Amino acid sequence: MTIESATASAVTTEAVTATIAEFLKSKTKAACAADTDLFAGGLVSSMFAMQLVVFLEGSYDIAIVGPDLRMDNFRTIGKMTELVLRLKDDSEAAGDPADGI
């Protein structure tokens, strides 16, 4: 059992949702639901969305590039969770060389 697969097993909808919610709470000092529109409510500025990009990439060892960098993908905690899970799946399907396969 490698460290990478141990981390991967923790990437579930519930875990990712909780991690993002906690990050948001620490930054905005407000709690929000998985479907709260973060931009419409003015809870986060578009620039803060960039911090989210960096946070997600760092936390889940993914690269969010090109067309995935759409504001819609960051509009709610739920959308971000979907994005993380999809990119995580893609990188595993592609057989990330870091897993030593």
Added chain:
Amino acid sequence: MAEPTKTVKCLVWDLDNTLWQGVLLEGDDVQLSEETRTLLSTLDARGILQSVCSKNDFADAWERLEKLGVAEYFVHPAIGWGPKSAAVRDIAERLQFAEDTIAFVDDQPAERAEVEFHLPKVRCYAAEQLPELAGLPEFSPAVVTQDSRRRREMYQAGLRRDAERETFAGPDERFLRSLELVATIAPAGDEELLRVEELTLRTSQMNATGVHYSHEMLASLVKDPRHRVLTVTMSDRFGPYGAVGVMLLELHEHVWNLKLLATSCRVVSLGAGTLILNWIADQAARADAHLAADFRRNERNRMMEVAYRFAGYTTDTCDCLGILPPPDPSDVERLHLVPVMHDASSTVRLNAPDLRGMHGQPA
């Protein structure tokens, strides 16, 4: 060609028998000479920050600096009993300055030696050298602008702003609104171009292509009827940020090519990039022109890619791109946008010209 002397960005002063004459702890009525007072204000006006590092009781020493009327010159004072090398390192870290941009002046050879031993890149000076300091090349920056003259003031405003942000509970946008931000976009003149040059040289900044445009090149494009060179300055209720961005547009009839967008990293969290991109989109939408933004990823401009993408720019092709000359350098990507009008920013008051009314204007 000899390496140009690296300008000192912060001078750290010892107090006893260096900044002032006498030893505070021995009960001396310490005196500040007129020459030293002049040196403090001269370096300050050149945009060189100053700090103190002294073995003294903090409250007593700081009170004395206030009585002498010079306390305001010093940022991150380190007055205590620890080794001076650790204090100087701490000052550099707080300022986020590299060691080799820090200078230290002390009358005690042992203190200088201790700092030199642990921080070999810090430049150390004896108190006897103070009269010649202002004449040394490392204390004489090549360019001094309005922004350098206000550098310390801007830095102190930044500290107050950060402290407030730290304690602010509530949505991001409400904090930004509480800052009462004002941004001004204006055609670049000579002073503005110098400030932009200074911004590029001194601060960590994000550049959409990594291409550095010299002052001369931008100054020549100011006169070109097809190009627009614009600078962005910002301020809020804590004080000015100074010049924070520059953009270069080449206007064709159906497409505007954004060839350069560079902003200071200090204003990223204020939404400056999005503000600028929204303004350009409004302007282009009114002129019925598409936008083509030059972008080349590097290790420092990631945030800019996100700003472009979030603003709706894509790598989709469009007929309008065909009329543009190929990008230079050739690995520059052209991101495309069919612009639409935006609501005014809810956090920043914007003063900006109408680009269509600026045809071929001299600065």
